[in-house]
Amino acid sequence: MSVDTDTVKRIGHLARIRVEEQDLDSLADELNNILGFVEQLNEVDVEGVMPMTSVIPMRQRLRPDQVNDGGYAPKIVANAPLSEDNFFMVPKVVE
Numbered sequence: 001m002s003v004d005t006d007t008v009k010r011i012g013h014l015a016r017i018r019v020e021e022q023d024l025d026s027l028a029d030e031l032n033n034i035l036g037f038v039e040q041l042n043e044v045d046v047e048g049v050m051p052m053t054s055v056i057p058m059r060q061r062l063r064p065d066q067v068n069d070g071g072y073a074p075k076i077v078a079n080a081p082l083s084e085d086n087f088f089m090v091p092k093v094v095e
Contacts, residue, residue, distance in 0.1 A: 001039075003031040 005024040008031065012019035019027065073086035082089035 001035055003028050003035065007031075 005028055008019060008024050008027045011031075077083035077086055077088060080088050
């Protein structure tokens with residue numbers, strides 16, 4: 001895949017970035033270099049390689065899953081200007 005100056009203009013327009021006319025050729029070359037590198041990655045043989053999220057082995061720290069009522073509602077609405085039955089009261093915004 002090759003990027004030309006028209007494509008650079010379109011990318012700049014879509015990204016809402018002003019691209020000067022004198023910069024179009026250099027940006028096209030840079031984008032072509034980036035795409036060339038990505039194409040090189042397609043040549044890497046990854047058969048049998050398991051996907052990973054980190055390069056070092058890690059285990060996710062999990063807390064015990066316990067069902068409770070929370071008990072935080074009174075603390076949460078304690079500083080609210082208006083509350084009723086542990087719910088925030090706000091002015092009506094839709095009529």
